[in-house]
Amino acid sequence: MASSSDTGLARWTLRAASIAVFLLVWQTASTLRLNLGLVTFVNVPPPTEVLEAAIAFVQSAKAVDHVRSSLARVTAGYAIAAFAGIALGLAIGRSRRAADILLPPLEILRPIPAVAWIPLAVLLFPSSEASMIYITFIGALFPILLNTIHGVESVDPRLVASAKSLGGTPGAILREVVLPGAAPSIVTGLAIGMGTSWFCLVTAEMISGQFGIGYYTWEAYTIQNYADIIVGMILIGLLGMGSSALLRWIGARLTPWHTVGETR
Amino acid sequence: MSGRERLARPELGRIEAQDVSIRLGRGAQAFEAVQEVSFSIEPGELVCVIGPSGCGKSTLLGALAGHIAPASGKLHVDGAPVTGPHPDRGIVFQHHTLFPWKTARDNVAFGPKMRGVAKGERRRQADAILDLVGLADFAGRYPKQLSGGMQQRVEIARVLVNKPRLLLMDEPFGALDALTRMMMQELLLDIWTRVRTTIVFVTHDIDEALFLADRIIVMSPRPGRILEEIPVPFKRPRSTDIVASQEFGRLKHHCLELLRVRPDGVPLPRLSPLGLGTGDSE
Numbered sequence: 001m002a003s004s005s006d007t008g009l010a011r012w013t014l015r016a017a018s019i020a021v022f023l024l025v026w027q028t029a030s031t032l033r034l035n036l037g038l039v040t041f042v043n044v045p046p047p048t049e050v051l052e053a054a055i056a057f058v059q060s061a062k063a064v065d066h067v068r069s070s071l072a073r074v075t076a077g078y079a080i081a082a083f084a085g086i087a088l089g090l091a092i093g094r095s096r097r098a099a100d101i102l103l104p105p106l107e108i109l110r111p112i113p114a115v116a117w118i119p120l121a122v123l124l125f126p127s128s129e130a131s132m133i134y135i136t137f138i139g140a141l142f143p144i145l146l147n148t149i150h151g152v153e154s155v156d157p158r159l160v161a162s163a164k165s166l167g168g169t170p171g172a173i174l175r176e177v178v179l180p181g182a183a184p185s186i187v188t189g190l191a192i193g194m195g196t197s198w199f200c201l202v203t204a205e206m207i208s209g210q211f212g213i214g215y216y217t218w219e220a221y222t223i224q225n226y227a228d229i230i231v232g233m234i235l236i237g238l239l240g241m242g243s244s245a246l247l248r249w250i251g252a253r254l255t256p257w258h259t260v261g262e263t264r
Numbered sequence: 265m266s267g268r269e270r271l272a273r274p275e276l277g278r279i280e281a282q283d284v285s286i287r288l289g290r291g292a293q294a295f296e297a298v299q300e301v302s303f304s305i306e307p308g309e310l311v312c313v314i315g316p317s318g319c320g321k322s323t324l325l326g327a328l329a330g331h332i333a334p335a336s337g338k339l340h341v342d343g344a345p346v347t348g349p350h351p352d353r354g355i356v357f358q359h360h361t362l363f364p365w366k367t368a369r370d371n372v373a374f375g376p377k378m379r380g381v382a383k384g385e386r387r388r389q390a391d392a393i394l395d396l397v398g399l400a401d402f403a404g405r406y407p408k409q410l411s412g413g414m415q416q417r418v419e420i421a422r423v424l425v426n427k428p429r430l431l432l433m434d435e436p437f438g439a440l441d442a443l444t445r446m447m448m449q450e451l452l453l454d455i456w457t458r459v460r461t462t463i464v465f466v467t468h469d470i471d472e473a474l475f476l477a478d479r480i481i482v483m484s485p486r487p488g489r490i491l492e493e494i495p496v497p498f499k500r501p502r503s504t505d506i507v508a509s510q511e512f513g514r515l516k517h518h519c520l521e522l523l524r525v526r527p528d529g530v531p532l533p534r535l536s537p538l539g540l541g542t543g544d545s546e
Contacts, residue, residue, distance in 0.1 A: 167378035
C-alpha cells in the first residue's frame with residue numbers, strides 16, 4: 001500500500017502530469033490543425049482559446065444565473081430520484097409482490113434515453129422548468145433504484161434471521177438491518193446517479209429558453225461558438241465530478257463501519 | 265451466583281420433541297431432512313447434537329429457533345409449540361452474523377432495543393454481559409475490528425442479554441483455530457455455570473461434544489434420525505484433563521463407530537438453520 005506522504009506526493013504529481021500532457025497534446029493538435037483522417041482537429045479550438053472563453057464566461061453577468069439554474073434543476077430532479085429510487089428499491093428488494101408489480105414497467109422505461117423523453121416531458125408538464133427537472137430525475141432514478149435493489153438483495157439472510165431471533169419486528173429489521181446492510185450499495189447508486197443526472201443536463205436544458213449550463217452549451221453549438229461549447233462541457237464535468245465526490249464523502253461518513261481499519 | 269445478577273430462569277427451557285419430521289426444498293427436489301425425531305431436554309441441560317454433514321442437525325436447530333417449520337410432529341418449549349423466531353430462543357451461527365454497522369455494545373443492545381428498553385439502560389445491560397464474556401474493553405469496536413473468537417463471544421452475549429430459555433448454537437466454534445476453540449469451550453462452560461440456560465449445541469467435533477455436554481444426541485445420515493443418546497458422565501467443573509481419561513477414549517470410540525461413514529456414502533452438502541442454500545460455506 002502507498003501510505004507514506006512520499007508516495008502520495010508521487011501519485012498526485014503523476015495525476016497532474018497526466019492532465020498536463022493531455023492539454024499539451026490537445027494544444028499542439030489544434031494549433032497545427034492536424035487532420036488524422038479518422039479525426040480532425042481543423043476546427044477544434046485549442047485550450048488557450050477555451051481558457052479565454054472561460055474567463056469571458058466567468059466575467060459575464062449571466063454566469064451565476066447559468067450555474068444557479070442548472071444546480072437548482074439537478075438538485076431538484078436528483079433529490080426526487082434519490083427518494084423515489086431508494087423507496088422503490090427497498091420495496092422491490094424486500095417483497096416479491098412489489099417486484100412483480102413495479103419491476104415490469106420500470107424495466108421497459110429504463111433503456112429509454114433521456115433525449116427521447118423530451119417531447120413527452122414537454123407534454124406531461126405544463127411548466128418547462130418541471131419538464132427539465134423530470135429529465136434530470138429520469139437520468140438519476142435508475143442507477144439509484146438498481147443499486148438499492150441489488151444492495152437489499154445482497155443483505156445476508158442470516159443477519160435478518162438473527163434480528164428476528166432477537167425480537168426484531170419487520171419495521172425494525174428494515175430500519176436496523178436492511179437499510180444499513182444495503183447502504184454501501186445505495187451510496188454507490190447515489191454517486192452514479194449524481195453523475196447521470198448531470199449527464200442529462202444538456203438534454204434537459206434543450207427545452208430551456210434562457211439559463212442553464214446545458215442551455216449555454218446548446219446555444220453555443222447553434223451559433224457555432226465552439227470554444228464556449230467546450231467551456232460548457234468542462235463546467236458540467238467539473239460540477240458532476242464535484243457533486244459525486246461530495247456524495248461519496250457524505251456516504252463514507254454515513255457508513256463508518258465500512259471504512260474502519262481491521263485490527264486484530 | 266457470586267453476587268451476579270441472575271440472567272436465566274432455571275425452571276424454564278424444557279424442550280419436548282415428538283415425531284418431528286422436517287422437509288426441505290420444493291417440488292421434485294424436496295427431501296426429508298429430519299425424520300420422526302423424538303427427544304426431550306431438561307431445563308438448564310447442555311445437550312450436544314452430533315452427526316455427519318448434511319444429516320439435518322442444523323435443520324433441527326433451525327426448527328427450535330423457529331426459522332423452519334416442521335412438516336409433522338410436535339415441537340414444544342415449556343409446553344408451548346414453537347411458531348416462529350423469538351428472543352426466548354436465541355441462536356448463534358457459525359460466524360459473521362453480527363451487524364457490521366453496529367459496535368459490539370450496540371449489537372448486544374439490539375435485543376433490549378427491540379423490547380423498548382431506554383438507551384442508557386440497554387447500554388448498561390450490554391456492558392454487563394460483555395463484561396461476563398470478557399470483552400468489557402472492546403464494547404466500542406466494530407465487529408470487523410474483533411478477532412473471530414471475540415466476535416463469537418459478542419454473538420453469545422447478544423443472545424444472553426435477552427435472558428433466553430434456550431441458547432441454540434450451530435457449530436459456533438467451527439470456524440476458529442484449535443487453540444481459540446478450546447478457550448471458547450472453557451469460556452462457554454464458565455458462562456453456563458453462571459447463566460444456567462438450556463443449551464443445544466450442534467457440532468461435528470466429537471471431542472467438543474464430549475467436553476461440553478451433559479448428553480450427546482447422535483444423528484444418522486440423511487434423513488436425520490436419532491441413533492443414540494449418550495449420557496456424558498464427567499464431573500463438573502471439567503478441565504481439559506478429561507480428554508486423556510480412559511472413559512473419554514471409550515466414549516469417543518463409541519461415537520466414531522456410530523458415525524462411521526458407509527463406503528457407499530457420498531458426503532452431503534451442509535444444511536443450515538435457515539433451510540437450504542444460506543449456510544456457511546464450509
